Every structure is written in C-alpha cells, then in structure tokens.
Amino acid sequence: VLEASARERMKAAVLAEAATIQQADEEPEVHPIRPTHKQRRKAGLWAAATAAGIVALGAFGIELAQSALPGEWLYDVKRTTESISLDLTFSPSGKALKQLELAEIRIAELAALSERDRSDGGATAEELAGYRTLIADLNRTVASASRAITSYAPQTNGGDLRTLRDWASRNSTRLADMRSAVPAGAVGQFDGSIELLDRVQQRASALLDRWSCDQITSGHEDALGAL
Numbered sequence: 001v002l003e004a005s006a007r008e009r010m011k012a013a014v015l016a017e018a019a020t021i022q023q024a025d026e027e028p029e030v031h032p033i034r035p036t037h038k039q040r041r042k043a044g045l046w047a048a049a050t051a052a053g054i055v056a057l058g059a060f061g062i063e064l065a066q067s068a069l070p071g072e073w074l075y076d077v078k079r080t081t082e083s084i085s086l087d088l089t090f091s092p093s094g095k096a097l098k099q100l101e102l103a104e105i106r107i108a109e110l111a112a113l114s115e116r117d118r119s120d121g122g123a124t125a126e127e128l129a130g131y132r133t134l135i136a137d138l139n140r141t142v143a144s145a146s147r148a149i150t151s152y153a154p155q156t157n158g159g160d161l162r163t164l165r166d167w168a169s170r171n172s173t174r175l176a177d178m179r180s181a182v183p184a185g186a187v188g189q190f191d192g193s194i195e196l197l198d199r200v201q202q203r204a205s206a207l208l209d210r211w212s213c214d215q216i217t218s219g220h221e222d223a224l225g226a227l
Helices: 002-027 036-055 059-065 075-087 091-117 126-157 159-181 184-209
Strands: none
Touching: 059 075, 075 091, 091 126, 091 159, 126 159, 126 184, 159 184
C-alpha cells in the first residue's frame, strides 16, 4: 500500500501531464470542414497518453478515478470502469443491484458538484450542462433497475424489491436535502429525479403490499416496470 505522500505525488504527476496535453489541445485554430493532420495527431496523442497513463498506473489509476467528477480528466476512466463492471455482471439480480449502486454514485457526484460550485461562486454554462447530463444518467439508471427488479422479483422471495423500495426512499430524501444547493438552471430536472425516486418507492411498496396475493402484478408494465 502506498503512503499518502507517495500517492499524492503520483496523482499530481498524472494530472500535470494531463493538463499539459489538454492545454496543447485547446490552442485556438481555424475549424475546417475536415480535421487537419495536426488535429488528428493531437487527438491521437491525447488518446495514447490517456491509455498509457491508465496502463502505467494500473489499479492505482483506477482508484484515483473513483473520486473524479464530470469535466475532470479521470472521469472518463471512472465511467469506463463502471461500464465494464456492469457488463461483467451477468445475473439479473446482480446487474440491477449494481445499477442502484451506480445511481448512488451519480447522486454523490451531484452533491460534490453542488458543493464545489457553491464555494467558487456558482456554475458556468458548461458546468450546468454537466449537471443535466448527470441527472439524465441517474434517471436512466434508476428506471432500468426498477424495470428489472419489478420484472423478476415476483418469482423470488422479494428481497430485491425491498432493497429497491428502501433505496428509493432513502435517496429521495437525500436528493430533497440537496435541492437548495443545486443551480437554478438544473432545479426543474432535479425535481424530476426526486419525483422519479418517489414513484419507484411507491411502485415497490405497492407490489410488496400484494405479496400474499395469488397474482402480484397486473401483467402490464410501464417505464418503471411491472404494474
């Protein structure tokens, strides 16, 4: 295990190299219809540097990426690692519970973004777009997990359905507590996430209330799964 000082030195070196490459990539130039040789070369250098950095850092690089936020260099590494992890989870239950885990990470990222932007004077237009993308990702992940769990849960002991209900209830409250710190331009979409989690909690609760019935679901479904 690396000491904290060594970890910080390695992290600083990686981020400094990334900043150097990104600065070169952001030099002003004419925008032709087709990318020039210089543009293609810089894109290739950026991709190669990113890949080389990940390979060189290995598990340490992946660990560093876990705290990255949207817009930061290592965030793509974080999301790629999550995608691979989800793809390598094959059971319906495992995949749905993994999606709830990832959705909670998105909520943590929203909290970190709002805290950061509140301390540095507010969100820019670009940062506001990041909020909207993050909220959309959260909503898609939650809805997908809900559809999966309400589909297979009636054939199980209902454990995952109770997990879904409790997860949605807990995180709906968490989002509501965060609302005042969210930039005004993202509040409407953010309220949609709170409403979504409330609906998921209500759906799971309604199905659990019918657990002793011969027929738990209606045989129909909507965007959140079984009705």
